[in-house]
Amino acid sequence: xxxxxxxxxxxxxxxxxxxxxxxxxxxxxxxxxxxxxxxxxxxxxxxxxxxxxxxxxxxxxxxxxxxxxxxxxxxxxxxxxxxxxxxxxxxxxxxxxxxxxxxxxxxxxxxxxxxxxxxxxxxxxxxxxxxxxxxxxxxxxxxxxxxxxxxxxxxxxxxxxxxxxxxxxxxxxxxxxxxxxxxxxxxxxxxxxxxxxxxxxxxxxxxxxxxxxxxxxxxxxxxxxxxxxxxxxxxxxxxxxxxxxxxxxxxxxxxxxxxxxxxxxxxxxxxxxxxxxxxxxxxxxxxxxxxxxxxxxxxxxxxxxxxxxxxxxxxxxxxxxxxxxxxxxxxxxxxxxxxxxxxxxxxxxxxxxxxxxxxxxxxxxxxxxxxxxxxxxxxxxxxxxxxxxxxxxxxxxxxxxxxxxxxxxxxxxxxxxxxxxxx
Ligand code: KE4
Numbered sequence: 001x002x003x004x005x006x007x008x009x010x011x012x013x014x015x016x017x018x019x020x021x022x023x024x025x026x027x028x029x030x031x032x033x034x035x036x037x038x039x040x041x042x043x044x045x046x047x048x049x050x051x052x053x054x055x056x057x058x059x060x061x062x063x064x065x066x067x068x069x070x071x072x073x074x075x076x077x078x079x080x081x082x083x084x085x086x087x088x089x090x091x092x093x094x095x096x097x098x099x100x101x102x103x104x105x106x107x108x109x110x111x112x113x114x115x116x117x118x119x120x121x122x123x124x125x126x127x128x129x130x131x132x133x134x135x136x137x138x139x140x141x142x143x144x145x146x147x148x149x150x151x152x153x154x155x156x157x158x159x160x161x162x163x164x165x166x167x168x169x170x171x172x173x174x175x176x177x178x179x180x181x182x183x184x185x186x187x188x189x190x191x192x193x194x195x196x197x198x199x200x201x202x203x204x205x206x207x208x209x210x211x212x213x214x215x216x217x218x219x220x221x222x223x224x225x226x227x228x229x230x231x232x233x234x235x236x237x238x239x240x241x242x243x244x245x246x247x248x249x250x251x252x253x254x255x256x257x258x259x260x261x262x263x264x265x266x267x268x269x270x271x272x273x274x275x276x277x278x279x280x281x282x283x284x285x286x287x288x289x290x291x292x293x294x295x296x297x298x299x300x301x302x303x304x305x306x307x308x309x310x311x312x313x314x315x316x317x318x319x320x321x322x323x324x325x326x327x328x329x330x331x332x333x334x335x336x337x338x339x340x341x342x343x344x345x346x347x348x349x350x351x352x353x354x355x356x357x358x359x360x361x362x363x364x365x366x367x368x369x370x371x372x373x374x375x376x377x378x379x380x381x382x383x384x385x386x387x388x389x390x391x392x393x394x395x396x397x398x399x400x401x402x403x404x405x406x407x408x409x410x411x412x413x414x415x416x417x418x419x420x421x422x423x
Contacts, residue, residue: 067408
């Protein structure tokens with residue numbers, strides 16, 4: 001495969017940006033390849049600068065649920081741009097997007113639009129601390145909530161592959177306020193509440209852990225978190241940056257029937273533009289400036305172009321529930337093909353799938369938690385990644401990420417992928 005133009009761009013990038021990238025996972029560090037530079041994308045396909053075409057299962061890490069450059073979204077964005085890119089003042093589009101989110105997710109009584117998932121989770125935690133007057137928070141080992149200081153403690157996603165789950169540059173005093181539990185391990189949560197009575201402001205969790213691959217909650221785990229946080233006056237925050245509008249327009253909280261106190265959204269909610277949201281109970285959100293003492297702000301928050309992309313995307317998803325049936329069916333087909341590959345090739349492979357999210361782990365163990373995810377053979381994953389890439393299939397360049405199926409993946413795409421998997 002000719003990737004000379006990517007290589008040239010990568011050389012220049014290495015001198016301009018750390019690792020030549022603007023987000024670590026894009027560096028392909030854990031799969032032993034140099035990153036591809038992308039020229040354009042359309043539907044289920046992504047094209048690198050050397051003209052190589054790939055079926056894309058990264059979907060920009062989740063936003064691309066409709067496929068790349070959906071014509072209706074592009075048309076709406078192009079039209080909006082002609083009216084100006086940003087005003088730094090309220091627009092009716094923010095009302096429209098916020099109302100749509102509340103219609104889809106009733107727990108979102110009041111919310112704030114921001115520009116990234118990191119900003120959303122950081123702000124949700126500040127709101128919870130301001131509301132409770134407490135300092136400590138609980139997160140789960142291997143869950144990733146963006147790169148704000150207090151959350152870069154035993155984080156997932158690329159922090160896991162860089163083997164720096166505890167990032168340098170985070171003062172110990174910050175990290176000390178972050179208690180770490182084990183996903184799907186109720187005792188580890190109970191212990192933290194017992195040893196930190198009345199000190200825990202918030203518990204933040206990915207309702208489906210999608211930054212250590214894909215690890216679904218065990219039966220009753222989310223209900224347990226809802227009960228123990230309510231008993232302790234702790235704010236339950238669902239980080240739905242990945243699951244929001246991915247598992248359905250109601251997200252994971254509808255899928256599992258749990259009502260958190262606060263929720264964060266990102267990715268799909270902006271239709272591919274920089275947009276994220278945090279919100280939930282009015283009682284908590286009223287504490288956010290200017291109505292309360294919890295300060296949070298943003299020059300481009302609720303940006304008219306990003307809200308346009310988000311509105312159009314959520315409109316399409318709300319009007320076409322059949323999209324979710326299709327992408328879940330295709331994810332199931334892929335999961336079955338991975339299992340068949342394992343049988344055919346006599347390799348250890350464990351596949352988790354929730355809706356249109358899936359992950360193939362190179363391990364013989366059932367992956368039900370962080371330890372299970374870490375048992376995966378990342379070298380075998382790297383080989384698999386390279387093999388697929390050379391066959392024109394673009395999956396996550398890391399074992400600890402999700403595979404995303406979009407509405408643009410055709411039956412031919414899925415069949416081609418299965419052919420390559422079972423070759
Ligand atoms: P951003 O700040 O990257 O918009 O969102 C942070 C975030 C928060 N919460 C969850 C559950 C997330 O998955 C993320 C970001 N996801 C990663 C991929 N696992 C983004 C890809 C990247 O870091 O480049």
